Amino acid sequence: MEFPKDLKYTKEHEWVKVDGSIATVGITDYAQDSLGDVVYVELPPEGGSVTKNEPFGVVESVKAVSDLYSPISGSVAEVNDAIIDSPEVINEDPYGDAWMIRVEINSPHDLSDLLSADEYQKYIEEEK
Amino acid sequence: MTVNGTKGLLLEEPLIFERSSPGRAGVEPASFDVPEADVEGIIPKDMLRDKIDGFPEVSEIDIARHYTRLSQWNFGVDSGFYPLGSCTMKYNPKINEEAARFAGFSMLHPYEPEELTQGALQLMHELEGYLAEISGMDAVTLQPSAGAHGELCGLLMISAYFKDRGRPRTKIIIPDTAHGTNPASSHLAGFKVVPVKSEGKGVLSLEAIKEVMDEEVAALMLTNPNTLGLFERNIKEISDFVHKKGGFVYCDGANLNALMGIIKLGELGVDVIQFNLHKTFSTPHGGGGPGSGPVGVKKALEPYLPVPRIKKVRAKYSLVFNRPKSIGRLKAFYGNFGIMVRAYSFIRRMGAEGLKKASETAILNANYIKERLRGTFHLPYDEPCMHECVFSDKYQLGSGISTMDIAKRLIDYGFHPPTVYFPLVVHGAIMIEPTETESLETLDKFIEAMKAIAEEAKTSPQLLKDAPTKTKVQRVDETRAAREPVLRWRKG
Numbered sequence: 201m202e203f204p205k206d207l208k209y210t211k212e213h214e215w216v217k218v219d220g221s222i223a224t225v226g227i228t229d230y231a232q233d234s235l236g237d238v239v240y241v242e243l244p245p246e247g248g249s250v251t252k253n254e255p256f257g258v259v260e261s262v263k264a265v266s267d268l269y270s271p272i273s274g275s276v277a278e279v280n281d282a283i284i285d286s287p288e289v290i291n292e293d294p295y296g297d298a299w300m301i302r303v304e305i306n307s308p309h310d311l312s313d314l315l316s317a318d319e320y321q322k323y324i325e326e327e328k
Numbered sequence: 329m330t331v332n333g334t335k336g337l338l339l340e341e342p343l344i345f346e347r348s349s350p351g352r353a354g355v356e357p358a359s360f361d362v363p364e365a366d367v368e369g370i371i372p373k374d375m376l377r378d379k380i381d382g383f384p385e386v387s388e389i390d391i392a393r394h395y396t397r398l399s400q401w402n403f404g405v406d407s408g409f410y411p412l413g414s415c416t417m418k419y420n421p422k423i424n425e426e427a428a429r430f431a432g433f434s435m436l437h438p439y440e441p442e443e444l445t446q447g448a449l450q451l452m453h454e455l456e457g458y459l460a461e462i463s464g465m466d467a468v469t470l471q472p473s474a475g476a477h478g479e480l481c482g483l484l485m486i487s488a489y490f491k492d493r494g495r496p497r498t499k500i501i502i503p504d505t506a507h508g509t510n511p512a513s514s515h516l517a518g519f520k521v522v523p524v525k526s527e528g529k530g531v532l533s534l535e536a537i538k539e540v541m542d543e544e545v546a547a548l549m550l551t552n553p554n555t556l557g558l559f560e561r562n563i564k565e566i567s568d569f570v571h572k573k574g575g576f577v578y579c580d581g582a583n584l585n586a587l588m589g590i591i592k593l594g595e596l597g598v599d600v601i602q603f604n605l606h607k608t609f610s611t612p613h614g615g616g617g618p619g620s621g622p623v624g625v626k627k628a629l630e631p632y633l634p635v636p637r638i639k640k641v642r643a644k645y646s647l648v649f650n651r652p653k654s655i656g657r658l659k660a661f662y663g664n665f666g667i668m669v670r671a672y673s674f675i676r677r678m679g680a681e682g683l684k685k686a687s688e689t690a691i692l693n694a695n696y697i698k699e700r701l702r703g704t705f706h707l708p709y710d711e712p713c714m715h716e717c718v719f720s721d722k723y724q725l726g727s728g729i730s731t732m733d734i735a736k737r738l739i740d741y742g743f744h745p746p747t748v749y750f751p752l753v754v755h756g757a758i759m760i761e762p763t764e765t766e767s768l769e770t771l772d773k774f775i776e777a778m779k780a781i782a783e784e785a786k787t788s789p790q791l792l793k794d795a796p797t798k799t800k801v802q803r804v805d806e807t808r809a810a811r812e813p814v815l816r817w818r819k820g
Binding site: 237240287 | 732752755
């Protein structure tokens with residue numbers, strides 16, 4: 201299972217990649233593996249706003265339906281519509297083609313409590 | 329080897345549409361004894377339907393065989409053990425069916441005048457009383473047509489209560505061991521959901537509630553026993569605290585089968601509860617339904633109950649509509665009456681002692697399975713359980729076997745699989761609810777099968793991967809079915 205070092209992570213199993221004022225958000229390899237085959241995903245509209253630690257969408261697999269929690273607050277600059285038609289990409293390439301939303305960050309302060317790859321990996325070891 | 333499932337002759341059966349033969353019919357209506365009218369001359373054209381393309385035309389025997397064959401591919405509680413956790417798949421006694429078919433009940437028209445429906449009204453009034461007695465509530469409505477409908481009813485009453493006082497509240501607290509319908513019902517009733525985590529031992533703590541409880545919270549919505557099958561032992565302290573902050577305690581009554589005659593939730597501070605008659609009170613589930621989800625409330629919420637209410641004055645029953653604070657009507661007429669008759673029949677037949685015994689046996693059966701499978705399957709919350717127990721696939725994951733494979737293999741042994749991957753707080757959950765229905769012999773056979781499957785997981789995992797092999801339809805592609813669903817038959 202992979203946990204790229206250049207990403208930040210949440211305890212709700214989302215990853216964040218920060219590029220200037222834009223944060224790209226998706227779910228982790230561990231999340232897609234635990235969910236199993238993803239069959240449906242619901243994302244917020246472009247221009248909408250997301251709030252840190254609040255649900256911004258839904259991901260559904262053959263096993264379960266889960267909320268997606270936003271790691272940061274801000275406005276949605278871009279949405280990956282391609283994964284809505286092909287949710288299987290979330291299982292195949294969770295850190296690449298299956299990015300979910302790009303968010304214009306309100307406050308860089310939001311990033312301070314996110315986990316590093318090592319911290320996240322340790323956290324999921326304990327979760328198991 | 330303890331294989332209970334075996335092969336039998338099952339007949340192929342096409343879709344009803346594919347059985348069709350033009351002009352074939354099951355009945356021949358008598359010829360008209362009045363002059364035939366030109367329909368298009370009487371009814372506006374845009375209100376007439378077109379010919380249905382592909383509408384099946386079959387004879388009576390075709391249709392009888394069609395559905396009989398389909399029913400033989402099926403598995404129900406009348407065919408075998410059905411330990412679906414959280415669903416309470418208890419046996420539905422046939423006497424319930426007989427009572428529901430009494431002509432005085434089944435032929436009743438909902439618009440018949442009160443003088444002619446006294447028996448039905450009496451049954452409903454008494455059933456309300458029994459449910460109030462079992463739960464420790466002050467008043468009950470029988471109107472909601474399912475568990476989640478009951479949740480909505482309860483939450484709408486709570487909402488109305490606060491609006492009535494000019495201090496609307498906006499939030500509902502829901503623990504992570506709740507039924508999925510709880511947050512959904514809260515949203516539908518216009519509330520915002522505040523999730524709260526259960527503590528290490530799988531139950532709610534007062535501290536966790538204190539952190540999120542404020543004067544914006546209309547209610548705490550919990551399930552007791554919770555979906556891990558554990559009794560929420562801090563419920564009294566938690567309820568007292570929620571009440572002190574002016575909130576209500578809603579208990580999802582889906583797991584009431586563990587509590588009848590043992591405790592009354594009303595005495596533990598619960599203000600609202602819904603009863604799933606198709607679970608605890610032995611009325612049919614799903615396709616055998618419809619469901620029924622009566623709601624019980626404490627005095628403070630009574631004015632908000634849906635109309636009509638049933639009133640008894642001396643020996644006469646009547647329907648009361650004039651209740652200005654009521655949230656209104658939730659269902660056409662009076663709810664799913666036929667289901668009420670079945671639940672009434674169950675309660676009367678069991679009696680107070682019988683209901684208590686049912687709950688005690690349900691708890692005993694679940695603990696028996698839990699203890700006998702300890703060591704074979706992982707117990708994520710190793711606490712004395714109530715009417716259901718939750719295992720996980722942790723010990724089997726090393727062989728590449730997961731919960732789904734174990735569940736599918738159980739079918740080959742002649743058992744319906746338990747609930748899987750729920751509750752969500754357990755990875756790879758296997759949730760077993762035997763109910764009071766089952767004998768020791770059945771439980772032992774199930775336990776043997778589970779142990780045999782755990783052994784197969786080590787020695788021949790492919791058996792599990794290929795399962796089920798004895799069913800008419802074998803392992804289905806659930807992923808593709810969800811991604812590319814075909815929901816409608818189309819000609820051609």
